[in-house]
Amino acid sequence: MTILPELALVLAALSFFGLSLTRHLDTAQMRNAAVFFGVLVFVATVITLGRSAVLFDGCLQVDRFSQFFKLMISSGLFFVLAGSQKMNGIARRIRPEYYMFLFLSCLGLMLLVSATELITLFVALELSSFSLYLMVPMRDEQTAGREQMEAGIKYILFGVLATGFMLYGMSYIFGLTGTTYLEDIALGLQKTASRSAAFFAVVMVLAGFFYKLALFPMHFWVPDVYEGAANETTTFVATVPKLAAVALLIRFVLLVPADAHVLVTLMMVLALCSMFYGNLIALVQTDIKRMLGYSGIAHAGFILFGLLTMKSGGYAMAMYYITGYVFMNIACYTVLCHVSEQGENLSIGDLAGLHKREPFLAFLLALGLFALAGIPPMVGFTGEFMLLAGVLKEGPQFLIPVILAAINAGIAIYYYLSVIKSAYTTDADDRTAVGINPLTRISGTALIVIIILMGIFPSRIISYAEAAVKSIM
């Protein structure tokens, strides 16, 4: 019963498949069903949290590491479902299919973080990716014209390209080691004669996950997909899959011998490029989803800072940071989903007077953005601070990168602040009040509490993450 969460997800997907065959669709019931399944998955994850198992001839390995990510994925899924109650970006008649793909994608991600064999891993990744590829163009045409089609095609083309890189890398790995099991691969790569071939293979595979994490230079899809997808879809695409991407990045970085200076330098350069690129371009965005997309590219750079230490502490920090990032972003996107009346995209000006239209959402948004900007005592600050401290600890050669990263934290504040300014300091004019249901209020409050508490008391979750990472090292 270790895979109870996965089974719950399958059940959810099948139920919605059944629903999609019927004609009479009650939106409220469907919404409640989705939230119910979200809770079910979360509960199933919590119940099985302590267990570990090796399944399917060692292809799936449920250990502390994957349990950590499964817990975060399931809670992320719950908050996404609870936060996108209006669902007005998706046409009513295709909502069952939409939910089905959402749960399937989650299923893919959960399998992905447990996968320890290349083929399984690939299948899980494609399961989650193809569901997402389909969810992006499912946006209601009345709200967005046809830009969701462009977004969908961009997403799938770039995605397939990235997958191609990854498969190419995997074929190298197989060629070098003759196995598809990660455990054996790690041993095989240590012994392999051709260091550069091994390095090349790992980098190719990493590139595939860089794509998922939206790291420079694999970030091209981000702004257009975020903008073209419905607000609810973006909420999911921008958050939960990145958890799995970090999990897999850690798994693959662990394969490399610890003294891989070239890889460290490469990741360092990519991290810094990502930060500068994301932050500088975010400065001039007017569409909030695009802005958050670029800010996500910058944050991906910070996460890489944790990985390049190649130590359990650094990995734990990256896990902590991505968890915080997911919660902060869901908080912001929840607000967007509610403020957008017909499911249209929002510009920064559309948030004007939010403090009057719905004070709770304004507060949630401000807290999420201040946290993303790294203002203490929220989780964004704690993560950023500990990542920088952790990297600088590795040696004085990291001083300049750390200074550059710190400068980036300074740049980023401007665009976050401009959104807060719009929500808090301008008047509503004739904009209407924003409705909010009790469930969103509860989940929003939970997000606020999580964002603050994770920031003030990071110790437990970091030791938990570190123990998880150590279990697979």
Add this chain to the structure above:
Amino acid sequence: MNSLIIHNGFPLLSFLIFFPLGAAFVLFFYGGEKFARYWALTVTTIEAAVSLLLLRGFDPATVKFQFAEVHPWIPRFHINYILGVDGISILLVLLSTLIMPFCVLASWRSVKTRMTQFMFCLLILQVAMVGLFVALDFVLFWVFWEFMLIPMYLLIAVWGGPRKEYASIKFFIYTLAGSVFLLVAIIALYLKNGSFFIPDMMWQPYSTPFQLWVFLAFFLAFAIKVPMFPFHTWLPAAHVEAPTAGSVILASVLLKMGTYGMLRFCLPITPAATLMLAPYILWLSIAGIIYGGFTALAQHDMKKLVAYSSVGHMGFVTLGIFILNSKGVEGAILQMINHGVTTGALFLCVGMIYERTHSRELRLATGVGKFMPWYVTFLAFFALSSFAFPGTNSFIGEFLILAGVFKENIPLALAAIPGAVLAAAYMLRMLQKIIWGGVDNPDQSYLSDLNFREIITLAPFLVFVFWIGLSPQPFLDLIHTSVLHLLEQLHGMNGAHVAAALLK
């Protein structure tokens, strides 16, 4: 940890930090405007009263940190929750608690919209201000240092004047950008020492290049906060646009965070770099004094005038700090308090006239003396204090600073004198215009004099103006030991440094 005197019993400092925080959250649940006003007044008054207990238990004879509280916080990074006050910080803590009830009173009517949120911001700001002055862990300090930006930003951006957006964003970005390197310096110090405990970082034999870099990172952050010329440009904008209470807090407490940072961090952590760079900073201070004076002389906007006078006054403070003798540093600390009292009161005065005329133009406020005798009486005393008239508080501060400077460097002291003269010029110019004006005064007969609430608001400031002015000894006693210790260590450290260099 032997630099602490652990306080057993009631955690006074934690109470001062968390009481306003808890009180602020009450406003989430009871949001009435009237309730918010009275609630904020009650809370800040209790806070001020409780903070006075610090004086009772404070031992001015020791250099250790008193009322200390130590709790582990993030053991993984050796981050602890450590609080404590010494002679350098105690007056600043008291200043920041005592000034708050009057900020609430000053906003009683002048804040027209979103009163509950305004009071929420004030209470949150109180948390950050007290926390910053008592934090003895660098991460804790940093948390308060950065967090304080949020309520202050909102005070300016929501309740500010016509150019509030520009001013608030400039304030936020300027301060945040300045402290970016501070963060890196903190991490670098942590890696050298293995903990974030501030007293452990002091007086360590860091290499001179390391000290120089750390000093520059510190200095950039603190000089922007002070603000020192040429980093002062955010200040007039922020002051002019901020609501009265915001201006008062900004002038009285927030600017002191910069000079407090210099005293607490620059001098003890990077003594060699301090001695090396002090001459340049001294002349920068002179530049600030003269520049602030001249620009204040040219202002037509009363708030801008007071804002630029702040640049000048804070120039005196940095002058006193970096002259590095006991008179100078004691004068600087006293002047920090004086500036808080006097400039805070002047901003209150400007706010009161603004409530009546809805303009800060000096031209439109001329000749009000006839109709507002109480008001101009207060204003006159505060203005006199502002240019250090004997008998008022600033005289003691500036006198000590100048005496300290004369002892070390006569040309420098002579260069500072015109600043004092300029202060008299711009303040008397303002006074003359407001009280008497000329033959073309606008019709001021509609003005009503100060009401009871406003007199209550201003009177305590006046008390402190004369108290410190006529009997400064009790205040100096509080800071004397800590300052002497600081300077002894600093010069002793330098002696050892030179000796070590010679032996090589």
